[in-house]
Amino acid sequence: MRKKRVLQGWQHLNLDYVSDANGSLTAERAYGDNGVYTATLIVVDGEDGAGWDTPVVTVSNVAVSLVAFPDLETGLGEVITVTGVITDSGYLDTHTVSVVWAAEDTGVLNLEAGGLQFSVAHTYTQPGDYSV
Ligand SMILES: [Ca+2]
Ligand SMILES: [Ca+2]
Numbered sequence: 001m002r003k004k005r006v007l008q009g010w011q012h013l014n015l016d017y018v019s020d021a022n023g024s025l026t027a028e029r030a031y032g033d034n035g036v037y038t039a040t041l042i043v044v045d046g047e048d049g050a051g052w053d054t055p056v057v058t059v060s061n062v063a064v065s066l067v068a069f070p071d072l073e074t075g076l077g078e079v080i081t082v083t084g085v086i087t088d089s090g091y092l093d094t095h096t097v098s099v100v101w102a103a104e105d106t107g108v109l110n111l112e113a114g115g116l117q118f119s120v121a122h123t124y125t126q127p128g129d130y131s132v
Contacts, residue, residue, distance in 0.1 A: 032092035032113075034061035064088040064095055069132070076127055083119045086111075102130050 027041065037059065042052040067085040074080035086095060097109040101122050109118055124130070 030089075031057070031059040033090055034059050061093075062089045064090075064093070072132070074124060076124060079121050079123050081119055081121045082132065083117070085117050087116065099132060101132060102126075102128075 025041070025043070027039075031037065037057045038054050039057050040052065040054050042050060044050045065087050067087070069082065069084065072080060072082070082099065084097070086097075088095070092113050094113050095111040095115070097111060097118050097120070099107040099109070099120050099122070101107065101124070107120055107122065109120055111118060
């Protein structure tokens with residue numbers, strides 16, 4: 001078996017790689033945001049001879065999803081709080097939550113990257129059934 005040493009894996013962090021006895025190399029990485037990245041892999045043999053490749057990795061966005069809410073009930077003038085959970089495998093994505101409490105009554109909340117839960121409060125001053 002030829003001795004091989006990996007100097008540098010994918011140009012980004014969180015490298016995990018496995019090299020088997022045949023020299024086959026598997027590198028894995030999860031990207032936190034969509035985009036086009038150039039990975040760099042350099043392999044050096046026991047005599048400092050080197051080989052490398054720079055494959056382009058195209059990462060597409062995965063859409064955010066919202067966990068369904070139950071129906072809510074409140075009294076006039078009472079504070080109602082809606083707590084929500086979102087999922088997004090793009091862990092570097094930021095998100096904007098818009099809560100339409102009623103016609104012409106919208107609240108907007110900006111979530112930092114990694115902020116996957118939110119809580120917003122509202123007080124209704126007119127009776128009625130509202131679709132939030
Ligand atoms: Ca993204
Ligand atoms: Ca996303």
